Amino acid sequence: MTTDTLTIREMCDSFDVTPRTLRFYESKELLFPIREGTRRLFTRRDRARLKLILRGKRFGFSLEEIRQLLDLYDLGDQQVTQISATYEAAKVHLADMERRRDELNEAISELKGHMEWGESVLSSLQAKQAAE
Numbered sequence: 001m002t003t004d005t006l007t008i009r010e011m012c013d014s015f016d017v018t019p020r021t022l023r024f025y026e027s028k029e030l031l032f033p034i035r036e037g038t039r040r041l042f043t044r045r046d047r048a049r050l051k052l053i054l055r056g057k058r059f060g061f062s063l064e065e066i067r068q069l070l071d072l073y074d075l076g077d078q079q080v081t082q083i084s085a086t087y088e089a090a091k092v093h094l095a096d097m098e099r100r101r102d103e104l105n106e107a108i109s110e111l112k113g114h115m116e117w118g119e120s121v122l123s124s125l126q127a128k129q130a131a132e
Contacts, residue, residue: 005034005041015050025053030067060093 008019022040025031030053033040042050049070056066069089072082 005043008040011042028063
């Protein structure tokens with residue numbers, strides 16, 4: 001093995017993923033490790049792609065969206081198309097994340113209000129029981 005490649009175990013350790021995850025990404029044509037018999041050797045390109053896959057997942061991109069965006073890398077236009085498409089997709093995902101955050105903040109606020117009400121009622125009932 002050269003220092004330019006990592007084994008599946010080294011990839012797992014470096015990126016905190018399971019071998020199953022790497023094999024799954026390979027089956028979805030997101031990663032293209034070198035095959036030597038049953039061994040998989042991951043190149044620098046695979047490592048860069050995995051980093052982008054994990055980041056994309058964290059941002060809410062589907063694996064198909066990630067695959068399509070990664071595939072734009074090889075167009076030969078100095079990544080203009082890839083970066084433009086990624087930017088447009090990111091705007092959509094950001095708006096969705098902000099909408100979900102706002103909904104969650106509203107639900108949290110509402111739940112806190114209900115809990116305060118419940119605490120007040122419970123305190124009142126407990127005081128009433130203690131007085132009896």
